[in-house]
Amino acid sequence: MSSGYQIVVCGSIVPDPWQTLEPAVTPAGPALKNEMMLPAVLDPWAGHALFEAANLARQVAGSKVWLVALGPKAKLQQVMMTIGQKVPFELVALDGPAGGFTDASETATALAGAIQGISGLDSSRLLLFGGWESASRGAGVTLQLVGEQLGITDQFQGVDQLKVQPDGRLEILERIEGGRHQVSLCDAPPAVLGWATGHLPEPKNNPQVGMMNMRQVMPALQRAQAAALKGEGLTFAEVSLPSQVRETRIVKDLPADEIAREIVEWIKQ
Amino acid sequence: METILFLTHTEADGSLGRAALESLTAAKQLTEALGGSSLVAGLLGSQTEAAVGQLAGVGASRILAVTDEQLAQPRYATDAAAATAICQAAQATAVIAPATSRFNRVLPGVSHRLGGAVDTHVSQLGVSDGTIEVTRWFYRQRLRGRLKRAQRPWILLIDPGCYAAWSGEPGTGAAEAVSSPADLAAPRTQVTGIKAPAADAQTIRPDADLLFVTGAGWTKKQADGQTHVPDAEKLILNFLNATRASLGSSKSLVDLGGEGQAVLSFLTHLNQIGQTGATPRHPKGLATCCHGEEPHTVGWRFVNERRVINTDGTCGWARGKADVLYVADAFAVMKKVNELLAS
16 A cells, blocks of 8 residues: 555543542533542553554554544643653544543544544545543443444454555454454455554653654644533433452461362362 | 344354353343333344244244354454344344344444444343333443433343353244345455464463462562562463463563563463453452452452462452452462362
């Protein structure tokens, strides 16, 4: 492919996984307690998708990566300061809620609209990337819904590997049950790839990349359109923390033989 | 009143898999709980005859099927076209389906084609005020929510392990054939195979009674000041071979490979449990050399009985999350465990 791929990565922010989460009731529905105060990170699987996209773009001349992110503008800015140091991309920002209780269908519609608004997008070169699930809603449906709205019917989820074949076809490995991968060959873009972990480590910070990204991140955030997610038709009866404290029996100073015997008996029960 | 469609794909031999039978139980219970509702069954696959027989006693008012050789391959374009055709033929208002990798890939897109809604990873179906209410987890199994939707049709994917598999006397019958949609012809994607470790090297066993979780401690310096990664590998593999347990790993242990440190050679990201890994369902879990929230809270949210071997008796994540915490050297304990299992 002489003109390269146009890789659009959908990814947003989630609370830092180390934070303790508590539900809260708001007039707009369920939310997290102190949600706007929680430190945020780029969604982990979306991060893998972004790094894979950058890696592919580096390999195929003429390719370009966009990151389409829907989230509160202030939080997006905070996260972009970090993620913008990693790999080159052009940000397309949407200002709206990114919490786990928002409706995936409304999110998908907003994302699809933003993607359609990217100037010069050519569907014959388009690869739509993202995480196969978010660490917030965790539904694994948004990419499919965006893909449908863009008319893309070659879709793959739980992707761990994408290899471009010499004839231009895409070989894709998707996670399936039992620790296995399904191997598929897709003729050509457009395609949707929801990434699992992939194989790439997180790139180190690169100040040059950071400088380049930052030139357009701030204008992109200023241009961010408001995405009103109303949650129409969706009603939460309750959101709760599961009771998870167990009475743990602490076994100390017992010889390894005795512990082993107890464990084997337990396994065989 | 709902028209509830139990929708599933068949296995390669045309029968229903366990996840399908579990979601059938969910669909049947929901139909009974919603007075006046009807149950319809829908099948897609290259073969469906065996599945029709399995459904003989379930009490479905109709059994619909798209049977087409193109459906031998789990593939978005063809599966979406077939599933949409069945949902439309059934005039379903609620669709209950198994959350297999095949359906997780395709049914969200089908909901869009139908103008409906979709929810995945459903762990419980209920009825509240005469309408469907579902329970699912948010924020990677940290928060649990109960929700309703006004939109119909509403597609609900039931996570495996949440319901007992339906079992009934097989019989004979015939399905109403739903015409193969035109979209089934000439797909642009071909499934060329399955990549899996050799049978004796496969460490992920979703049906195992025990989940064995390994943490980064297996690769750290031991009391003699040295690492013993080859010994750790041998102990773990011997244990897995003896018990047929499934192997899970903490993120930190899997990530060591990317950082150039000594790692357990058989571990991949597929073994990872927790925030960015799997949350498998097993009756028992034994965690070794783990420290942190990932394995103990998120990774084994759906593990019933939990035990831990850890040299840190104050591990805050094991305390309160496990039933038993053995403060001991996992190398010594697992060596003895393997000896006992071999005797």
